[in-house]
Amino acid sequence: MGATGRLLNGNFDLSKVLVFAGTGNNGGDGLAIARMLHVRGVDVTVMLTGAEDHTSTETAQQLKILHYYQIPVIPASTDLTGYTTIVDAIFGIGLDRPVEGKFADWINAINASSAKVFSVDVPSGLNADTGEPQGATVKATATSSFAYAKNGFVTDQGKQYTGQLYVEDIGVYLDDHYEG
Numbered sequence: 204m205g206a207t208g209r210l211l212n213g214n215f216d217l218s219k220v221l222v223f224a225g226t227g228n229n230g231g232d233g234l235a236i237a238r239m240l241h242v243r244g245v246d247v248t249v250m251l252t253g254a255e256d257h258t259s260t261e262t263a264q265q266l267k268i269l270h271y272y273q274i275p276v277i278p279a280s281t282d283l284t285g286y287t288t289i290v291d292a293i294f295g296i297g298l299d300r301p302v303e304g305k306f307a308d309w310i311n312a313i314n315a316s317s318a319k320v321f322s323v324d325v326p327s328g329l330n331a332d333t334g335e336p337q338g339a340t341v342k343a344t345a346t347s348s349f350a351y352a353k354n355g356f357v358t359d360q361g362k363q364y365t366g367q368l369y370v371e372d373i374g375v376y377l378d379d380h381y382e383g
């Protein structure tokens with residue numbers, strides 16, 4: 204079952220969903236989830252942490268598709284009133300420095316909201332290798348991790364951030380190798 208399936212499994216109130224997306228590929232995964240929820244009739248809004256013309260190639264492609272579907276894409280904000288589920292797609296394994304400033308404000312707002320939080324690949328702000336928070340870090344209700352459970356998710360500290368952990372098969376494995 205993919206990440207979207209975890210959201211559709213009945214444990215999340217999907218009356219009004221917010222996808223909080225970064226401009227890297229983790230955000231792109233969030234945008235793909237937004238589209239899949241939209242085509243299933245879910246009311247979904249996307250908040251983007253940066254400018255639309257400063258996204259990764261994959262994320263730019265996903266944005267184009269969202270615009271085709273007329274899914275609302277608005278600037279990131281700390282006003283999260285009314286959302287029943289928040290999909291956290293700000294940072295994944297590309298986190299490379301502590302989370303500060305407006306990113307910390309957004310993550311603190313996500314943690315303070317009454318919505319359930321579903322993290323894409325990694326709870327944003329968590330160092331996936333060590334399980335240590337790098338500044339403000341999302342505390343998820345559940346996390347769908349792609350391909351394998353990161354080392355940091357099995358530490359006592361890491362588990363406090365991932366919530367229920369799912370591992371999604373995306374067709375890549377740790378022992379993949381090529382013989383040529």
Ligand SMILES: NC(=O)C1=CN([C@@H]2O[C@H](COP(=O)(O)OP(=O)(O)OC[C@H]3O[C@@H](n4cnc5c(N)ncnc54)[C@H](O)[C@@H]3O)[C@@H](O)[C@H]2O)[C@@H](O)CC1
Pocket residue numbers: 225226227228229230232259293294295296297298299300301302303306323324325349373
């Ligand atoms: N690598 C792979 O094989 C795959 C990656 N995928 C997705 O791609 C993600 C990784 O994507 P990326 O490498 O684009 O990285 P991310 O999307 O995790 O984040 C990278 C962006 O965040 C910025 N950033 C990092 N730390 C920051 C901080 N503390 N404050 C502000 N900005 C910060 C970086 O400058 C960069 O712009 C994975 O977590 C996963 O969701 C999946 O789509 C499947 C395959």
Ligand SMILES: [K+]
Pocket residue numbers: 229291292293294295322323324325326327
């Ligand atoms: K994330």
